[in-house]
Amino acid sequence: MNAAFSKLRELWHPQALRGGRSVIQTRNCHWLSLSCACAIVGLGYTFIASAGRFTNWPTYELRIDQLAEAFRAGHLHLLEEPSPALLAAEHPFDPANRSLWYWDASLYNGHYYWYWGPVPALLLAAVKTLFRIATPLGDQYTTFALALLQFLAGALLLDRLARRLYDRIPSGLVALSVVAFGFANPAPFMLARQCIYEAAIIGGHAFVLLGISLAFEAVWWSGVPRRSLAFAVGAGVAWALALGCRVSLAPAIPPLAVVTALAMSWQNARRWRGAFKGLLALGTPLTLGAGGLLIYNKARFEQWFEFGQHYQLTWVDFHMSKAFVAANAYSYALRPARLACKFPFVSSSIGMSPEQVFPSWFRLRPKYFVYEQVVGVFVSTPWAWLVIPALVLLGYRLWRAMRPRAPLDAVSVCTIWALLVLLFASLFTLALPLYAPSATMRYLGDAVGALILLASLGGFATYVALRRVAVLRRLATTLLAAGAVASAAVGFALGFDGYYGHFSQHNPGLLQELESRYSVCGKT
Numbered sequence: 001m002n003a004a005f006s007k008l009r010e011l012w013h014p015q016a017l018r019g020g021r022s023v024i025q026t027r028n029c030h031w032l033s034l035s036c037a038c039a040i041v042g043l044g045y046t047f048i049a050s051a052g053r054f055t056n057w058p059t060y061e062l063r064i065d066q067l068a069e070a071f072r073a074g075h076l077h078l079l080e081e082p083s084p085a086l087l088a089a090e091h092p093f094d095p096a097n098r099s100l101w102y103w104d105a106s107l108y109n110g111h112y113y114w115y116w117g118p119v120p121a122l123l124l125a126a127v128k129t130l131f132r133i134a135t136p137l138g139d140q141y142t143t144f145a146l147a148l149l150q151f152l153a154g155a156l157l158l159d160r161l162a163r164r165l166y167d168r169i170p171s172g173l174v175a176l177s178v179v180a181f182g183f184a185n186p187a188p189f190m191l192a193r194q195c196i197y198e199a200a201i202i203g204g205h206a207f208v209l210l211g212i213s214l215a216f217e218a219v220w221w222s223g224v225p226r227r228s229l230a231f232a233v234g235a236g237v238a239w240a241l242a243l244g245c246r247v248s249l250a251p252a253i254p255p256l257a258v259v260t261a262l263a264m265s266w267q268n269a270r271r272w273r274g275a276f277k278g279l280l281a282l283g284t285p286l287t288l289g290a291g292g293l294l295i296y297n298k299a300r301f302e303q304w305f306e307f308g309q310h311y312q313l314t315w316v317d318f319h320m321s322k323a324f325v326a327a328n329a330y331s332y333a334l335r336p337a338r339l340a341c342k343f344p345f346v347s348s349s350i351g352m353s354p355e356q357v358f359p360s361w362f363r364l365r366p367k368y369f370v371y372e373q374v375v376g377v378f379v380s381t382p383w384a385w386l387v388i389p390a391l392v393l394l395g396y397r398l399w400r401a402m403r404p405r406a407p408l409d410a411v412s413v414c415t416i417w418a419l420l421v422l423l424f425a426s427l428f429t430l431a432l433p434l435y436a437p438s439a440t441m442r443y444l445g446d447a448v449g450a451l452i453l454l455a456s457l458g459g460f461a462t463y464v465a466l467r468r469v470a471v472l473r474r475l476a477t478t479l480l481a482a483g484a485v486a487s488a489a490v491g492f493a494l495g496f497d498g499y500y501g502h503f504s505q506h507n508p509g510l511l512q513e514l515e516s517r518y519s520v521c522g523k524t
Helices: 002-012 027-049 063-072 084-088 095-100 119-130 139-165 171-183 187-191 196-220 225-245 253-264 271-301 322-334 382-402 410-430 441-446 448-466 470-494 502-506 508-518
Strands: 106-108 111-113
Touching: 027 139, 027 171, 027 187, 063 119, 063 139, 063 196, 084 095, 106 271, 119 139, 119 196, 119 225, 139 171, 139 187, 139 196, 139 410, 139 448, 171 187, 171 448, 171 470, 187 196, 187 441, 187 470, 196 225, 196 253, 196 271, 196 410, 196 441, 196 448, 225 253, 225 271, 253 271, 253 410, 382 410, 382 448, 382 470, 410 441, 410 448, 441 448, 448 470, 502 508
Parallel strands: none
Antiparallel strands: 106 111
């Protein structure tokens, strides 16, 4: 028992035992805790995605596979063609013809297209060709693979930031932050309905985080130009792939590239020349990727900047306006959850009235509608509140950097870069969805991953600031652990429902058993 307790203490604080071990001596302990955290998240993802069945996963749609098969057949349009009756209609986009529609497809020149980015379908086409897979694959497989990529990219970045920028962060704290990042809403919620809608968002943010992880290496190795520029090229490729998943991420990419290029040049005697080289390494693959998207649009719709929304078969009026920003900002930040005494205790409601969603003093603008589920990130994810100390740290670091005769070292530069990049990735990735006429849970996936990573840096800074005083260290440890566990638990609970009642639809027996066993207000 004593040995087990000592091991747990060592996982939380490697220096606590035997007079303080060296970093090399505690490395295995660190990787063990990190591997356990990753395994927990991976297992949780599989449980949610499969509706607790682990095998024979539910299939909602095959839209990614349809586009992949079109690419493999040498076409940009879907192989499924519109009905002759729809093509013969005088006004095919009139909702009166909705019985003839392929919902949300873009109809142009007698063919169906998708307005979503082509990258997930291209990746699936490559996998099917490489492994000679002929059978259709549901959207769940591509979406799940992209979700794992997003998680692993974020977990890797989080671990490297903790080890390189902070002094002796406990392995247990890093592991808890990884778990909080993995299960933070809306990741489990989106895995409860794995369609092309979710794949585009998850894939886009996955490549944003992968690009940030590579960009961190470019900044860290700025004193080794060839290595730094190679990582910068990799970051540019990842960000180009992000655009190829979700073009609405475009406002976030230029700020990330500019800040990275400037940070890469800090050791260069000719800083502007170094910044130009960094921007060239980042921008070349980005330019090629953006150019490829424009050519893709031109080949499909005969217009460079037409992605298909104007030809979309839907009756939803998706008019973008700055008048909707306040309502969406409140929804994504603070919209309340529905609490119950029945397992899983936390859920989001669909079809709620504006009076149930917004405070009484809030006035909605005309044409804004409330329908789909949303739970604000600061309600569902207590860990997100750690962005406050992260912003305080950013302000302090910038103030120190602007002081005369205060030369910056590598850790200071990388810290400022990480805080700025994660802040920009949290804000600008959600820039366009804020103008939409409604809010929906999946749009949180554009930004929450980066926000939780930023909050984690705030958590690390809080621990470092308080650890010298034993009482404050214990208090910080307790609050951080509670925040991580609560964030993971709420996010995981929201994954039981999803958009379509995931578990109630695909594994009602298990859901009823869990409700009967764990509910605190009587059995169902």
